[in-house]
Amino acid sequence: VADKMLSRQSEETELQPELREHLASLLLLQPWHQLTKSPLQLLAELSLYPCRGRHGIPWAVPPGIPPFICSSAASLSFQLRNRFQKKVPPGAEAAHIAVGEVKFLEKPFTAFIRLRRAVTLGSLAEVPLPSRFLFVLLGPRGKARTYREVGRAMATLLADELFQRAARQAEHGEDLIAAMEAFLDELTVLPPGKWDPSARIPPPSCLPAPRATGHPHSNGDVVAAGDRAGPGHPCSGEELERTGRLFGGLLRDIRRKARWYRSDFSDALHPQCLSAVLYIYLATATNAITFGGMLGDATGSMQGVLESFLGTAFAGSIFCLFSGQPLTILSSTGPVLVFERLLFSFSQDHSLDYLEFRLWIGLWVAFFGVVLVATEASHLVRYFTRFTEEGFCALISLIFIHDSLKKMLSLADTFPINRRYRLDHVTSYSCVCNASAGNTSLPAPGQAQPLLPAGGWGRAARAGPPPPPAPQPPAPPAALSRSRCLAQGGHLAGSGCQFVPDVTLLSVLLFGGTFLSCTALRRFRSSRYFPTGVRKVVSDFAVILAILASCAIDATLGLETPKLLVPSELKPTNPARGWIISPFGANPWWVCLVSVVPAILVTILIFMDQQITAVILNRREYKLQKGAGFHLDFLCVSLLVAVTSVTGLPWYVSTTVISLAHMESLRKESATSAPGEPPEFLGIREQRLTGLAVFILTGVSVFMAPVLKHIPMPVLYGVFLHMGVAALNSIQLTDRVRLLLIPAKHQPDLPYLRHVPLRRVNLFTTLQLLCLVLLWVIKSTAAAVMFPVMV
Template sequence: GYHEHAAKTIFVSPSQRNDEEAVVDRGGYRSMLKTNFEKEELEGHRTLYIGVHVPIGKKSHRRHRHHGHRHRRRSRELDSGVDNGRESPTYYTPSQRVQFLLGTEDDDEEHIPHDLFTELDEICLKDGEDAEWRETARWLKFEEDVEDGGERWSKPYVATLSLHSLFELRSCILTGIVLLDMRASSVEEVADMVLDQQETVGPLGDEVRRKVRESLLKQHHHQNQKKLANRIPIVRSFADKKQSEPQSMDKNGQVIPPQTSLPIPNDGKAEVSRENSAVDFSKIDLHFMKKIPPGAEASNVLVGEAEFLDKPVVAFVRLSPAVMLNGLAEVPIVTRFLFILLGPLGKGPQYHEIGRSIATLMTDEVFHDVAYKAKDRNDLIAGIDEFLDQVTVLPPGEWDPSIRIEPPKNVPSQEKRKIAAQTGTDLGDEEEHEGHGGPELQRTGRLFGGLLLDIKRKAPHYLSDYTDGLSLQCLASFLFLYCACMSPVITFGGLLGEATEGRISAIESLFGASMTGIAYSLFAGQPLTILGSTGPVLVFEKILYKFCKEYGLSYLSLRTCIGLWTAFLCLLLVATDASSLVCYITRFTEEAFASLICIIFIYEALEKLIHLGEHYPINMNNNLDKLTRYSCSCVEPPDPSNATLRYWEQNNITASEIYWEALEVKDCIKRRGEFVGTACGPHGPYIPDVLFWSVVLFFSTVFMSAFLKEFKFSRYFPTKVRQAVISDFAVFITIFTMVLVDYVLGVPSPKLKVPSVFKPTRDDRGWLISPLGGNPWWTTLVTVIPALLCTILIFMDQQITAVIINRKEHKLKKGCGYHLDLFVVGLMLGVCSIMGLPWFVAATVLSISHVNSLKLESECSAPGEQPKFLGIREQRFTGLMIFLLMGCSVFMTSVLKYIPMPVLYGVFLYMGASSLRGIQFFDRLKLFGMPAKHQPDFIYLRYVPLRKVHLFTIIQLSCLVMLWVIKTSNYAIVFPMMVLALVFIRKLMDCFFTKREMSWLDDLMPESKKKKLNDAEEEIIGFNVPNPHWFEWCQRFLSCILLNDSTT
């Protein structure tokens, strides 16, 4: 009898519900007198859906916005059993019913799901004892319990439920009172309506009814009330200001605005409206309140045992509109749901587990939406059954239920539970759009068409690019990158000065970087890119200067001609939409290029640290007993060389008149003296402590930066302190600390040297250079040949870095601008050439560090939930301030001279190492020598044989080694050509790998999205396509046609 009754009630048509007052569902109610959750009922639940028919036709109902009536019409057709003139089945599986329900659109806002805060309150009522509702647990995402001592909350943990309690909860919903869209403004009204409904199905008696009502109205004691002593009365509106006021429905289904709500009879009951609720904040945990998302609503679970009851009173209530019920919830938000369970004494633990079950269900993404959209009891039952379909049961003998499971770092999305798999879902298209071949890189066929589209795309966001930069995170990023950019610019200028005999040196490098960086930050399409100097440019400058010196040509004039030709060719590439070729740069090329630049940063940081030993030598053969005899003095060279004699003659130095032993080290070196003594090295006296102190500063900077950056994941200090102060300002705090320690100890470590005067390094040149100068006229034409090589260099460096910055996993929302970026770089390259300044292009490591320092994470995360990555703070403020302050550095030498160079070298090592994160190449490199059972679950290992993965990695490693050899050799000028060659090498790899293998190994899709598509594809192949091999063959065949690949 029970099975037939249950089967009869679960599939009642939603159109048959009673819309009088609240929606009262009586379909599954039966008397619970002297019986509580019988064993037969639970067995009935287990066998309820066996043999259910699958609906004919479409298996799912896709969500269409603004067409909610169409779904309702479809629902009525299905419920009536007629579909286009033929009979259609009226049965659903739980998941299909849930998917159909969640696919509908509601005209009113009351059924739009909100975030939920769920609170579990318990009570034990005995005669002669006063009792109150006490908060025992709460849920925002994960469960938190009041510990047995009652003084503190537990750590958030994943709720583990017994299967028995879930079936008992199902019985409660099936046989208890279900009131949907109840209109009430106070707890008293809720209690009266629940008890009125109880009278229609199972009278309690006047005395019991009175006691139950008094029980429901008892005071609620919350855990946080013990900690708060100060009482601060504050009046606050708890309706979400950004949303319009909710609408309620009268008996006839007419919409009633809030200001014209039906009057409530004044029968002595407390009247609390949603609009004028006053809250005492002395009883509110304001810290916890900050973790609740805006617009969230409350779900209150009230369970307990009463001596005067001989049968349970169960009710599930959904209020419409949600109202503020003072004192009911721990936090001052409106209440949407109530679950009430009062039963006889002796089953308190059982009721507690049922309360935990409904609270955990309300935090489930799918059931949460079902609870908002449910039309009747059957929808709620289907939601529970769908939840039961997804749960995992742990054997009691292999698991300790008392163990609290830590919240996972990443929780898989539940979207596939909400939407039925569609036959023929085009995963290929979705996969294709996950690359960087979006509309930004499509050829327009018009001159400067891509540039104009970039400007139109970026113009609406231009103002927000500055307003979005007003944050502490941007300040931290700016201070960090200013220090990181200063040293390479000055070092590059110094090296260039040595190579060109001072024609272009540190001051020119500083001025050029500042001017180019400011222009790029103001007008570029992707201002997150940081400009810098590159090694191949330095090699090109050396070769060009040597050529000019041999043939008697003016170096600066010839360089100006080459620069103007390069600028013209860059503008020509912009005009012809040549940046669309970037779509051929795949992960294979990106990772090889990015890995090389990161490794070079690490290598050069260590190399510069080691080279300090040449300038600050140490005595490796110390004898502690002879320390008092060590000395080093300056003497006149006994046999001066011809070069020394000429130097003395040119500077009017008379060696015999100099008191050599009294000279300091600098003066001795300046006058070409010699150092003699047991404490002298090959280049001067041994300098104690400096090299060792430099090593200490170097590694302290690296480790302290990494430690402070990861400090946001620690358990110390509040979240805002950990993230907004310590983690965001990690590098700046490290630099400041190291500078302070170095200053206090007083060890003469090498310091940053910044030009103190704003003028050209040489007096024989100005700020404007003539393109012809003293060179023959034909040099203006011949220079187009080296300009072609420079154009390739600029184009490849700029666009590969731009591709890395514009990756899909960075979740950029304002679009990119490849054409506009190249236009600004080309234009400024011409300006720098005319002014005799170095050329600057996108710097890969600095740009990656810039992006990493601006990552946005969700501020309002539930206890135990990991902050979600939201994207990057896209703005122009940081880049603009970095290069603006760099230009003012000439006037800040009094401060900058205290920064030790080893500290900046440590920052370079940290940036290079941190930029290697997320590069798939290094993940695959770790697989060598790792047994298969210990290998991580990388998605590509599921579909690509391990030998093919190793082959792919070996080819990429070989290319990386080739690039390294060329980059560090005298032929570094051809480095851009070799980077371009990687694109062709990647094309040749199609001969050794199938298209499917390459799609898993070489693309831009993040791991998490790959797994989502993988799961979706498996579902389609397994359930909707008769022959999976046929599906795969068709997919590959279509890909070949679309790609026009003749080799396949």
């Protein structure tokens, strides 16, 4: 390259042999780059070479070989260890600009070199990147500042994609000059004295479209620089176009997802997926316990916590294996719970068998679902607007926030706060057991102590090892424990009998601490502390670290906070039922025909609930690359309704908040952002393994009860609050609500504010809020079963 640069000078600027030799020696000198080694490496080198007065260690150069050529191989190892390489995006090329002043030149020497193909030029760059363009400017002494400014201008030109394209196609120097003039015509110049920091500079109205440049993704895909919307991309709406054939949309979904099926498992081999599994598993298990308990109350224990766990594990695993969007998390939902309560009440009032009646409804729902899939009814969801999606997502998020706060406040009823406790009256508190005469002769356990000694509220002494077996005298009533006293028919008397440790206050602290820890650790990725790798790991495992820290605090303090209770036996909650429901026998024959009417209502309910969630999860801003599967997802949900009806398990449909939390935990961000710049969002790690692992763990939770019982419920309520707040912050409605409270001069530079007047934006937001209030009122009444239809 240096020989061609020196030999292809014009006749007017032809170099003298001696001058050419000086320039050749200068151009082939070994380049020195800024030190990018870690402090430990620098300390190690200082210990080995304590007296270094030069840039490097002298070494012999074979005669006749330029130093640059000889040192290339040695420098490549240093290039590979350069941490700056992590910040370079894949597919990037290096452009070399060399400017300076020398004493042996009388006039400037300039050269612009373009290589036919990009190649790596040894250690010329800090990192081993292919190079295509080189620019050299050398001149006499006295004009170093001018040369540096010319180099900066050339660097700005080479950083522009349009100029790069013109430089690749240029055949003469005049073509480069024309490209520079075109660049200057489109350039926006800001005088430093006239620049207004508060002014919004709109983008140019007419700009040549840059060439689409893609780079290989980690899973083999090609990710464009911006949001693409072409055929086959999830943003193009191709999944919702009608084919006009029976099951045409379903077959197209199957063909689209079949080619990604193998990568759906290989793409999950990443540490981030492990944190997502643990996070979503705890959320799913808590949700199964919550809805299982409410189902047990609503159905007379015909369905309970164990059925909720087994149903979640079975339905979720099948859905993750065969669905079109495996990132979706299935769960019981509020409208389905309301329908179950109404159906059980109707069955009780008309002396019908609830599970058999429910079985026929589930079979009809599966039939209607198959009909909707065959007729491609899912294409109707393309008419769902942002108004509908945000209203649905906001309501579900608010329900999560409301329920988590409600559960926390309800702890005050079970563990009341001791408002009347006074330290000065500590000697007056006592509690004794008044047992019947026939029970006082029963021996008490060796460790039994009075609940509160008459001497006060002091800390009880720890029980020692049990004494050897020996005849015990009859235990006085005061020596019986509370549970023993009540079991023997006695009753407690005294001012200290109603004392409960401050469990509620500790639960509130665990609840708030878990929520704040999750939020703070999630944002730790963009902080300025610790290296990038540490920040990334902490952010990925934020929820798990918050849960472990809260559990450690709870175990250290030792108060009896409410814990996660998981069924430990595989048997139906109600012993009167079995695992397979018979369709005939208990109810009249006409029940199978009458079931069509409620089945139509449930079909509409499940269709709206499932498809609105699917639309939210497949929004353009998530940059999904593997496509959606609306028809395939609804078919899986419909068939699962039939199977769970036969086995007497709850019905399941997509849950919005937990699914959004699942996707949020699998976010991919660029590792090549410059220091100080926020990382670029690259998309979601699309795979099936995390959801499958979550539901398998949910199924085996029955065997992990000894471990799970150490997790306090307030900690899981804090995780629920975090998921609700995170889902609420992910929608545009939240930003527009903030605009109602921010003066116009302090409002952020949002894209839609440049095109829509602020008054119209506020009117749109107000209408959404009014509809949201109406939906909340409907949700709080018996008409909640119609909630998805009202959306």
